[in-house]
Amino acid sequence: MGRPSIKAERTAEILNAYEQCVARFGIEGATLERVASQAGLARALIRHNVGNRDALFDALVERFFDVSEQRVVDLIAALPERDRAPVLIDILFDVRHGNDTHVLVAEALIAAAADRPALAKRMKNWIDDFVSAIAAVLRHSYPDAAQGRVTAVATGVTGIYFNVDSLAMLGGMTDLRRNSKEAALLLVCTLED
Amino acid sequence: MGRPSIKAERTAEILNAYEQCVARFGIEGATLERVASQAGLARALIRHNVGNRDALFDALVERFFDVSEQRVVDLIAALPERDRAPVLIDILFDVRHGNDTHVLVAEALIAAAADRPALAKRMKNWIDDFVSAIAAVLRHSYPDAAQGRVTAVATGVTGIYFNVDSLAMLGGMTDLRRNSKEAALLLVCTLED
């Protein structure tokens, strides 16, 4: 009985708006006013649905890791049985990821980790896990390649990918994206020898 | 006559502190209070030496481009006559650049460029110029390589380098730095064919 709750949807909307603000203004610059404005909601609704500033931050962090884990799972699942490496690069440097704030949020969290040791450890693991996932895909395509080289290539591909997403906010970065993708492919091809 | 002015030194100190805060908190999160605290000066001295918030931002932007240009000049000047490419990678991924905030400031400026079209254009040019400088070095070492491939490799090296500096704030990223450097070298070696 009573009015149906929409807390789940509202929370998602608020966290989406918060992510946009974090990507644009950073953690400390993402004020509740800006988040409310971005979400098109009254500021009091942020408190009603999520809580205060710290609660909002904590919710963002938890959702970030959940979403990140799911994205990696989906990414791997989208790969074919054969020729996984080039398809991986296709997906990573697809223009559809153009407006994606995930990497920007990650960088904001890394900055905020400066005085949050526990978060710093989680972000380090997050990077390691991502590189490891890329490395696993590469190992599948190049089972004879040396481990050290696979790790290096996976790190390089990850770096190029993160960088593209970092700079994507500028807009009109099609050349950079194309050249980055070509570089990633060249790097992967060094595992063929 | 009169008390000697130290505005130049104070301005440099303030901009240094501002850069640290921008790298950690972003443009909007770098409050005058934080900058003053970081600089160990009274907030009023920021106003006295540089001006208000907008003036501080403008001063940072101008110094950023000046320093950036000089750094590229110094980087090129530090290269030997032969084997420039590997030395370039050595310098780019040297651990001494560990506490360098230059790339972090660049990313903060890119974020702030979202509602500053003129700055967005300058940042795009900044990226292009950096990639072009790397490409020029690579062309010197590999004069027979195809232009498109040189551009791609230069873009990739730049991306890997930017990424390392982005994540360096986490600390203890020696593995990432080493693997990134190895990846950059592998990528450069694809120009040998």
Add this chain to the structure above:
DNA sequence: TCTTTTATTATCAAAATTGATAATTTACAG
């Protein structure tokens, strides 16, 4: 010492941000 110029400090008001609570409206069940 006196004057001049600048650095530094001391305050103040305005604006922005946050945390919190009360009042009101809305949607559904019975």
Add this chain to the structure above:
DNA sequence: CTGTAAATTATCAATTTTGATAATAAAAGA
């Protein structure tokens, strides 16, 4: 229609941040 639980709105005080000006202290030269 009525009760109820939740959404939404309306306010308020406390804190932070900013912009600005006045007052004071310090360092040089004459």
